[in-house]
Amino acid sequence: MRNFEADSEDQAARDIEVFLRERFQIADDDTVFSRRVNLFNEGYVDSVGVIEMIAFLEDRFRVKLPEDVVFSADFTNIAGIARYVVRLRAG
Amino acid sequence: MTQVRHAVTDFVWMGDHFIPPDDLAREVDLLGAGDPVALAARLWGQFALHQTAADEHVLLRDPLGVNKLFFAIDAHGGVVSSSFWIDLVRRGCPASAIWSVPSRHLLRVAPSQRRLQLIKYGSLPFSDDDQQAPTAEDVGGIQRALEATFARIRTAVAGRPLYVTLSGGLDSTTIAALARRHLGELTAVTFALADGGDEPEDLRYARRVAADLRVPLRVVRATADELIAHLDVALCCGQDWRDFNVHCALVNAAIGSAIGATEPRPVLLTGDVMNELMADYAPVTYRGHEYYALPRIEPGRLRRFLVQGLDAGDREVGVFAHFGLDVLQPYALCADAYARIPRACLDRPEAKQHLVRAVMGDAIPSYVYDRRKVRAQVGGADEVRGTLAALVDRGIDGAWLERRFCALFDVDPAQLRSAIRAGLYRFPTSYPSSVHST
Numbered sequence: 001m002r003n004f005e006a007d008s009e010d011q012a013a014r015d016i017e018v019f020l021r022e023r024f025q026i027a028d029d030d031t032v033f034s035r036r037v038n039l040f041n042e043g044y045v046d047s048v049g050v051i052e053m054i055a056f057l058e059d060r061f062r063v064k065l066p067e068d069v070v071f072s073a074d075f076t077n078i079a080g081i082a083r084y085v086v087r088l089r090a091g
Numbered sequence: 092m093t094q095v096r097h098a099v100t101d102f103v104w105m106g107d108h109f110i111p112p113d114d115l116a117r118e119v120d121l122l123g124a125g126d127p128v129a130l131a132a133r134l135w136g137q138f139a140l141h142q143t144a145a146d147e148h149v150l151l152r153d154p155l156g157v158n159k160l161f162f163a164i165d166a167h168g169g170v171v172s173s174s175f176w177i178d179l180v181r182r183g184c185p186a187s188a189i190w191s192v193p194s195r196h197l198l199r200v201a202p203s204q205r206r207l208q209l210i211k212y213g214s215l216p217f218s219d220d221d222q223q224a225p226t227a228e229d230v231g232g233i234q235r236a237l238e239a240t241f242a243r244i245r246t247a248v249a250g251r252p253l254y255v256t257l258s259g260g261l262d263s264t265t266i267a268a269l270a271r272r273h274l275g276e277l278t279a280v281t282f283a284l285a286d287g288g289d290e291p292e293d294l295r296y297a298r299r300v301a302a303d304l305r306v307p308l309r310v311v312r313a314t315a316d317e318l319i320a321h322l323d324v325a326l327c328c329g330q331d332w333r334d335f336n337v338h339c340a341l342v343n344a345a346i347g348s349a350i351g352a353t354e355p356r357p358v359l360l361t362g363d364v365m366n367e368l369m370a371d372y373a374p375v376t377y378r379g380h381e382y383y384a385l386p387r388i389e390p391g392r393l394r395r396f397l398v399q400g401l402d403a404g405d406r407e408v409g410v411f412a413h414f415g416l417d418v419l420q421p422y423a424l425c426a427d428a429y430a431r432i433p434r435a436c437l438d439r440p441e442a443k444q445h446l447v448r449a450v451m452g453d454a455i456p457s458y459v460y461d462r463r464k465v466r467a468q469v470g471g472a473d474e475v476r477g478t479l480a481a482l483v484d485r486g487i488d489g490a491w492l493e494r495r496f497c498a499l500f501d502v503d504p505a506q507l508r509s510a511i512r513a514g515l516y517r518f519p520t521s522y523p524s525s526v527h528s529t
Contacts, residue, residue, distance in 0.1 A: 041505045051386040051396045070512040
């Protein structure tokens with residue numbers, strides 16, 4: 001796994017998007033999917049998938065996510081998740 | 092001060108002292124305590140408490156979330172809670188206004204001030220060590236924890252009919268052996284699907300273990316149709332729509348229905364939670380489809396998420412409570428000791444067998460150690476049978492269960508997807524904007 005230097009939310013969002021597209025087989029021409037779409041309500045990530053996503057985020061961004069993150073308003077879409085992890089890394 | 096009584100029995104100890112449910116309000120006065128979080132951290136057991144005085148409410152849930160705790164706030168500042176989500180639905184609370192108190196948390200609510208505070212009162216001591224085998228200290232810690240747990244259980248269940256659910260696997264055999272040693276007379280109970288085929292492997296092993304432990308074995312048999320007749324109970328009282336929990340809940344409904352309520356109220360001991368503590372699960376493939384999917388991460392890391400995931404789903408306590416039975420999960424009560432097993436140990440093949448052999452030695456018959464792992468809902472090591480096959484063959488798959496759950500709980504699919512996330516029921520971290528208006 002490569003070292004990640006998160007100097008921008010955009011870079012973080014790009015990495016998260018790549019992970020989600022690969023892991024959950026989201027097609028390139030899926031017009032609903034975006035960095036703002038609610039990943040849970042639209043069924044892109046389920047109760048099992050979110051655990052893999054947390055594991056990915058902890059590895060890639062070298063952070064420890066608190067339990068309550070899964071119900072925070074930020075943690076529903078790629079942009080919000082990117083913002084959250086960048087903020088967490090910054091302490 | 093009043094204590095809101097729920098339908099599920101609270102088992103609370105402070106140190107070695109068991110606090111009977113009727114004494115909880117007096118002995119565990121969370122609102123009167125100078126430091127309710129410190130008081131909560133001193134409690135041990137499986138419980139979901141709601142205490143209230145004037146406008147202030149304190150809700151408290153046990154460390155592993157064995158007992159469930161749902162609540163809603165109404166427009167007049169009333170706070171209603173229950174062990175069962177469906178109770179709040181039946182009182183007219185919309186899905187958006189129903190919340191859970193997460194495991195190992197204390198929640199304070201003052202509706203008149205629109206104030207809500209969620210406080211974690213402890214954490215499990217998961218070890219991230221790279222050590223490949225548990226140390227003598229780890230093993231001794233588990234042995235002491237099991238001994239202390241059964242000594243405490245003895246004080247809580249005296250005079251009540253005792254049952255142990257027994258599949259003849261490592262987890263339930265360990266509990267049966269310890270219960271036999273510490274608690275005396277008990278009955279083992281096992282389930283078999285009456286499908287007309289060969290005797291299931293679980294039943295063969297359960298008979299042999301029961302005979303060796305010299306405990307009577309009660310075999311509960313049900314046809315697939317009889318099992319499916321319990322589906323609404325499994326969904327409503329199991330409080331989950333995901334197949335792995337529904338399938339367990341169905342078997343437990345059949346067992347609970349067969350044992351039935353008596354006076355005094357029976358107590359069942361089970362081997363549940365050990366698979367989470369050891370991350371000892373695997374998906375099952377049946378007719379080309381994978382069931383019981385798991386996150387694709389290594390067991391040592393998966394453990395934390397599986398244990399966290401005990402927060403959601405009520406396949407044992409809730410389902411048996413529906414039939415008038417109490418459940419105690421000894422492994423949940425020893426979770427701290429198991430969490431100290433180094434993470435790397437769980438990544439080894441047959442990690443559980445090695446650990447149980449070190450902890451229990453000859454108290455477990457050798458053929459149980461040698462047995463291949465069988466998931467209870469599958470029934471045998473060599474072919475998929477049991478509840479999984481019975482349901483899938485009748486078209487009752489994950490999508491079917493989700494639709495039925497939505498209908499029963501008056502919730503739409505999008506709301507349902509937000510109801511459980513990463514194994515946690517939805518909980519608030521600030522005063523909720525959505526309250527219940529009736």
